Amino acid sequence: MVLRHFLNILFRPAEAWQAIRSESWTIGGLYLGTIVPLAAIPPLAGYYGTTHHGWQIAGNAPVRLTPDSALPISIAYFIAILVAFYVIALLIQWMSSTYGERQPLVRCLALAVYSAIPLLLIGVVQAYPVLWVNLVAGLVAMTYAVYLLYRGVPIVMDIPDHRGFLFASAVLAVSLVSLVATLAASVILWDHGIGPMFTH
Structure with missing residues (x-):
C-alpha cells in the first residue's frame, strides 16, 4: 500500500491524494513505514x-569531513527531519480549523510527508556533493514538492480549491520558517561541539 502511494504521488498525484485521504493511518505506522x-x-x-x-x-x-565529525552531524540531520515533520503536522492540524474542519493529526502528517517526497528522494545527490548539481536538483525537487502540496491540500483536507490555495500557502510559509529554525539550531549545535572537522 505504501509503495503504491509512493509511486502514485510522483506520477499520478491526484489519484494518490485521494487514496491517502481514505487510508487508515497510525502515526507510528506512518513513521516506521514511510518517514x-x-x-x-x-x-x-x-x-x-x-x-x-x-x-x-x-x-x-577536495575538502572532506572527518568520519568522526560527519557522524554526529548526520544523526542530528536525521533527527531534525523526523521532528520537523511532526511539528509541521501539528501546525497543519492547528490551521485546519481556520480553513475547514479540524483534521486528525495523522492525516496532517501524511500530507506533510507525501508532499516532501521529492525533497527526500533528491537527497541522494548529496552522495556526490557538487554545488551546482545539488542546487539544480534541489530546485527541481522543491518545485515539484510545492506543486504536490498545492494539489494535495484541497483533497486531503476536504476543502474547496480556493481555500486549499490559501491553506497550502500557509503550510508553505510554516515549512520555510521550520527550515530557518533548523538552520539556526545547526549553528547553535556547531557552537556547542557538534561541528564539522575538515580534512583534505
Missing part, C-alpha cells in the same frame, strides 16, 4: 559524500 526510511536518505548520502568525495572550491584539493 524513517525516506528521512534516512539525505543524511546517509550526505555522510558518504562529505567523507568520501568531499567538494572542491575554485579547483583546489
Whole structure:
C-alpha cells in the first residue's frame, strides 16, 4: 500500500491524494513505514559524500569531513527531519480549523510527508556533493514538492480549491520558517561541539 502511494504521488498525484485521504493511518505506522526510511536518505548520502568525495572550491584539493565529525552531524540531520515533520503536522492540524474542519493529526502528517517526497528522494545527490548539481536538483525537487502540496491540500483536507490555495500557502510559509529554525539550531549545535572537522 505504501509503495503504491509512493509511486502514485510522483506520477499520478491526484489519484494518490485521494487514496491517502481514505487510508487508515497510525502515526507510528506512518513513521516506521514511510518517514524513517525516506528521512534516512539525505543524511546517509550526505555522510558518504562529505567523507568520501568531499567538494572542491575554485579547483583546489577536495575538502572532506572527518568520519568522526560527519557522524554526529548526520544523526542530528536525521533527527531534525523526523521532528520537523511532526511539528509541521501539528501546525497543519492547528490551521485546519481556520480553513475547514479540524483534521486528525495523522492525516496532517501524511500530507506533510507525501508532499516532501521529492525533497527526500533528491537527497541522494548529496552522495556526490557538487554545488551546482545539488542546487539544480534541489530546485527541481522543491518545485515539484510545492506543486504536490498545492494539489494535495484541497483533497486531503476536504476543502474547496480556493481555500486549499490559501491553506497550502500557509503550510508553505510554516515549512520555510521550520527550515530557518533548523538552520539556526545547526549553528547553535556547531557552537556547542557538534561541528564539522575538515580534512583534505
